Amino acid sequence: MTDTLPAIPAGITHPFIEGQVYRERRTETVLMLENRIRQAYRGANKQRVRMPKRFYMRVLAVMKEHVVVISTEDPRARECFYPVEQAAHFVETGEWLPTDVEPLAVMRVPDGKLSPAQLARMDKNTQLIQPLIDMDTEALLAKTRWPVIRRISQERDVEPAHLFRIFIRYLQGGMSPQALAGRWFRRLKGIGLGARVNMATEAGVLRNPAGRPRLDGRKAYVVLDMDVKKIIAGSRKYFFAGSTAGKRRRAWKLTVGNLFLDLDCSDGVPSDGELARFPTGSYPSYKQFCYWSELDDDFEMLLRKLYGERRFELWLRRRRQKTASKVGGPGAVFFVDATPLDWHLVHQDTRLPLEKKAVLYLVTDAFSHMIVGFYLHLGNESYDAVSLALLSAAEDKVQLCARYGRKIGPNEWVSACLPTRLAEDGAGANYKNGMLVKKRVIRGLTIVPAFRPDLKGLVEAYNSALAKKAESVPGHTNGPKERGDESPVALACMDYFESNRLIISWILQTHYHVIKDYPRTPEMIAAGLVPSARNLWDFGLTDRAGRRKTWPMESLMRWCLPTAKADLTRDGVKYGEMFYEPVPGTLPKFNDWCANAAENGSWRVDVTYHPASYSWFYLHDGEDLVKMQLAPRSQRFASWSVADYEGEKATSAVAKALYEGENEVRDIAHECEQQQIIEGAMAKTKAVRGSVAERRRDKSDRAENLADQKHQIAAQGVTPPPSGAGQPPASLAELQAEDESEIAEMMEDAS
Template sequence: MIYINQVMQSMKDSTRIRVVEIKESYLYTVNIDANTSMPKKELFTSFLTDIEQKEWLIIADPFARIIEEKDLSDIQIQKRDLDWAVIQKHCLPYINELLQKNGRETKIKEISTEIGVTPTKVKKLLSRYWQRGMNKNAMLPDYANSGGRGKSKNLNVDKVGRPRKLTVDGEYRSGINITEEIKLQFEHAINKYYRKGNGYSLKDVYHFILRDFYSDRYKENGDIQYRIWESNRIPSYQQFYYWFKKLEDPKKDITFRKSTKEYELKHRPILSNSKVETNGPGTRFQIDATIADIYLVSGIDANRIIGRPVIYAIVDVYSRIVTGIYVGLEGPSWMGAMMALDNMVTDKVEFCKQYNIDITEEQWPTHHLPEIIIADRGEFEGYAVAGLINNLNIKIENTTAYRGDLKGIVERKFRTINGKVKQKAPGAIQKEYRERGDKDYRLDATVNLKEFTALVITMILQHNHKVIDKYPMEKEMITDRIVPTPISLWNWGIQNRKGRLRTIDRNILRLNVLPRGKATVSRAGIKFKNLLYGSKRAIEEQWYTKLKNKSVSIVYDPRHLDRIYIPNDDGLDYETCILLEPSEQYKTDFLEDIVFYQQLRNELEEEERSRQVQLTINADTMMEQIIKSAKEKKKNTLYKPASKKEKLDAIRDNKEKEKQINRQEEKFDLSPSLKSEDVEIIDFATKKKIEEQPAKKGTSRLMEKLKRKRDEELGKDK
């Protein structure tokens, strides 16, 4: 409930207000920290909702003190009484008008005229009255220095609980009772300060509580300062700590102060184990990836360091046997996970032969599909898993964020592998940070990718026959004298437990785990990533004419796009499409390379288009100039036909004459051009040099003759 004279503090910006009046469905509040503050009208129900939602907290009245007259100076008493008389005589009779915003300024001016002061003085008196508790002592000029600081005060309500042992000036400090409002203040401070990543201690949070709720605020040099109240008006640290332990929520505290990952990995209750949710081999497989703690060298040149490899492993939850691995440079990504899934259904005898390791099927008997795969959210949340779910009936369970412990079995296996690598292999990471002068372990890299894969296979074969510590054995296993090794548990589970083992053709699995896309059938071929493909079936069924501009679903391997595959509706067969001649130049390229070439081409064309715009503008301008010049020339021509009919009838003759002129100008002259020399012409009679009249520049006698003939013809027409 809300009461008159109640003080509240905003949780958003720590603004403190006092309720000065409640009328019908409205209440009026003032800001107690402002220099002057006039009442603000609020809707009662709306404000009550804000309190229930803890946007406002009820706090102790910072001006509620018991002040004895003997502790006040004569000046303070005189000033208080004078100002209180003004409030009683000139303001309280008009309090309803002063609460309302409309008309308030007019009424304040009337009061200021009546008592002979400025309107600002009246506002200050009213503000002090409303802000400091609406009583006589509210008009004291300075609370901060009044009240007999350092002397013990008596509260109206006796303090509950055990008395404090510490005394000041020989008197007990009784403190305050912890009310529901104070508990809300504690809870707010814990959420705001303690449950944050700043790492504040409980002492820090207690100090923040005193600053926010139990202090006087004042300005010094333009900055807000805080003066903490006397000890008998504030809760003690012991009281705060007591209620903190009652309000404590370890999950919230660790989650907000550290992280969700920290809680889930290190503080979450462990009440079960992974095996509980399985009923035999093949029920659940866990898959995960890690970057190995070793640097490898190239298989072509041992002096070239190629970095650290990625290890993908798939482990059966029931037996702990490793069912699939991938050691390579792909990932962590769907590509690496896809390779591990491919190895999961591979005959391990043939797989080990590739690395010169001879085993029998009994040493590594896994080549099966599981019922469920537990995976990370990253690789197994994309569209590529749809084939596993829809066609192979494998359920995918993605772990929640920061819950790597849900794949604890396979992650423990990674720790074992990395530990062995550090002990044995050169080039392994020995410590996270090298100090100055330490040898760079990367320079010791010796093992290539194939050799490191052989090392991983050797460790997995050892793991499959190693006793598992703390395995939750069943009574039947003990009766059958089973030692908890992965191989023994796998074989015993197949015979005695239901399990979910299935086998599948390796190519069908590949068809369902490869990335999927859409290709378009056109007259030019089957188009995918701007590459053109063709197939025997497409030709026989005349796709290029019947299915023109229709899209088809395809699967592809991004590592080589010389082939794509169109799966059949049952997901158990496919049509192979090969690159057509226009796209064969890309047959050895990765998808990333092809995309790069296409993007580069688009960028070059885009740059050229901007230049083409300028060329077009230039060409248009030049064309306009040529046309303009032709129009001007037409206006100035001497020949002007008498009528439109005469002009049209002369077209054929004009064309013939123009043709003769053009032929003379366009004719080929293959004879070598000779440089003409100047000669002198002598008159035999006078023995003097005859000056030759030069011909017009750029013309010949024949041209002059033809032009004269044309002019004569035109003269006849006139």
């Protein structure tokens, strides 16, 4: 470049020469270049991306006050202007080291050894940017070069971003056409949508329209870089992967209406008639929308294949808008999530620790951030617990709190409804087969991955807040532990009902907390609304037409309560240790069932119960549910809950274990006494009759003597004495029995 001024200010002893290469050693610059290189090649072939061991830059021009340099390693390099004094200081301190190394491989090839293809490529690229080369130093200024780039792109039908990249490569090669002979542009393949859009953004010029021109000669809408971002944002907001083409067209209409034409789409999708009122070239076509949305989906699939599903969801996922800014009002979307209770529970009666771990289910409203329901479940995560948590969301909160001994006013906790859409994960994912979904009470169900807490960050934040609250509860399990600390099980003192009252108190307190960073609308700002859960709920019902879906409580209880097995016996339906009978007049054939069970034995039936009360449940009679009440013999269980029943079982188990321990001692004493009695009896028998062997031998001799005597009596022909008059003669068996008794008496006398 000829019009640069290589004059060096006074005191500067390091002149700079155009085209000179320096090695960059400044730490902050090296880190910045590494990050930019990684960002540029994200999604490309890993073997193609190699981090350079040394970073080089080239001097482009030396002006009166500045030295213009450019990095030769960065694929997104731009010119950098340094004051001459600062550049000279970098050289003095060794942060810039002059070197004779040529970083670009193609620049190290002699001109005579360039292949014909390389020469043709060099000539073609040189001709494209020849007007920029003729501008000399003016081409280093963006304001002067971009009009020329636009003019060249229109004349030569070339992408402006491609022209700009060729010119940058020309500068990186020291303003030598030989730098344009390499196939450096292939490295941009696979960079993905991000790099392409950024390239167009940095260029600041129009892109060619996606799709073919219209048949009537009109030009399609020209997509700018900001338009690309709007299209992608609309695709991510209104279109979901796996949807049909009809839903993609719906997403296109919503994107055009909301982001390009400023239509009111609150009532639904804009119709074709509404879009026809605007000129065709004033908004992106459906083909353009599909092009950019599919390109975005392809780039996401590429990242998923490269890094794996889990790593993509954790680190490379898309940034999503807050749910509160997207829902229409309270009751539109509810979040459900389960978290282990961070303190141990004890039995209500025995105060012994519960064996089962408690899990807390929270139901929160996405618009107002209010906790609308909860359920404390004993055991692992389950499908039934989700149903009970939703049932508590629809239940009147005065009755819900009274069940656990907490009295509240009708205006303290006003939420009592079901959502239009539900979002959950974990065991709740199986709720897609739940009765509330089958009955279309809940219109939509979103299953979020368990490792995506950002998709349900509201309920996760409440779980974290409750974990901090648990640190002040005796028997808490979280927090740091030290060697020698008492066991949380030994410190536990909260039973099931006390834990529920504590959770209710905490929930009522959260309704009045001011929510930080809530996305307030202009209407909220104009009304001076303080963003708390209670204020947002009331505002949504009055000004945002919030949706409160209410259903008869009897129907909801039939659909949400858990199901178990019971035995139908002669005394009624037996569930556990309790007996139930139907409400009078509701099941006339129940007496026949009991009579059949008395004759043929009991059989298993399905029942639906509420864990908070054992005073009633529903018996399944085909498709019908019959309400059952406790029999008179089981009225002592009328006020019992799951915790009470578990406590009674634990008490019985403890008492039984103690009694069995005492029985073991009694069994040992009985065995010792039995052994003593047997040993005494054996000693007496041995003293009188001899040892066991002697008695066995004496017994065999007696049997032989008895047989000999029988033969002698039979040989002598002894006849029995005559019987009395009128009496029948004795039978042979009777005579033989008398003979044996006489022989036995004779043997005893002889012995």
